[in-house]
Amino acid sequence: MATKRTPGSLKRAELANRSGCNIETIRYYEKIGMLPDPPRTASGYRLYDQKHLARLRFILRARELGFPIEEIRGLLGLVDGGTQTCAEVKARTERHLEDVRARIADLKRIERVLAQTAKQCSGDEVPDCPVLEALAS
Amino acid sequence: MATKRTPGSLKRAELANRSGCNIETIRYYEKIGMLPDPPRTASGYRLYDQKHLARLRFILRARELGFPIEEIRGLLGLVDGGTQTCAEVKARTERHLEDVRARIADLKRIERVLAQTAKQCSGDEVPDCPVLEALAS
DNA sequence: CGTAAACTCTGCAGTCACTACAGAGTCAAG
């Protein structure tokens, strides 16, 4: 019966609610070592605290910005190491920014082709479709 | 010894070379039913023909345009069915186009935030990094 | 105090679109 003694402790569902994270995803982050293993009650229930919440929010924000997990792990390492230099973080952010821009460029190229091809469609019930021809040729 | 009788028949590596497709991906497309099972030699080697090549190219082009596999399966179904109407293909293409545009919009939002945040970085060896603060807050 | 609902635990399977590998068999050239 070592239940939640500390007032700020959170169970899994509470952490999920406060962070907006899917409850299973939390377990996944723990499994891959992005979140530290929390202490447990005598019966094995996880007890998170505010630090876990802050760290999870950090991860979620970085994910929203499209950082891959391993990159986030690196950022967290910089934070934890205490030796974080703005220069290093800036470099990583800019590298990621280039990735994002490259993906945008890719998608725009795709957008152009799709829009052009679709525009040629008559929209009629004819068997000769410019889209299919473009794909087949 | 039912070897490659027909002149246009292709072995796996040849099909891969001509299409530019990874050799293992061909097998994968077969497995999920995107490419029809080709005839085999007596010893079990696959023998593709020009139709397989054309179909594979169709799939690869559609993939380049970002169509998901299941959508391509649908397009192929329209082609095979012979009842293909330009209207239907156009509708699907436009639906996909909207998907692509939504993804572009997402990435642009991300790009904006990343660029703004990185710009605030001093690039110095200081411990207070605006990027980390933005992620943590 | 009993019980039923709501929560949590674990491990594992599935997603998407491939990609890679191991170990065995087959074919072509020298």
Place this chain on the structure above:
DNA sequence: CTTGACTCTGTAGTGACTGCAGAGTTTACG
């Protein structure tokens, strides 16, 4: 006839989750 290049199969791994089954625990209500 051997060597190297090809092919065969099944299976596992990728990234980033998501979902489920089956068992145990806690909590709220009457």
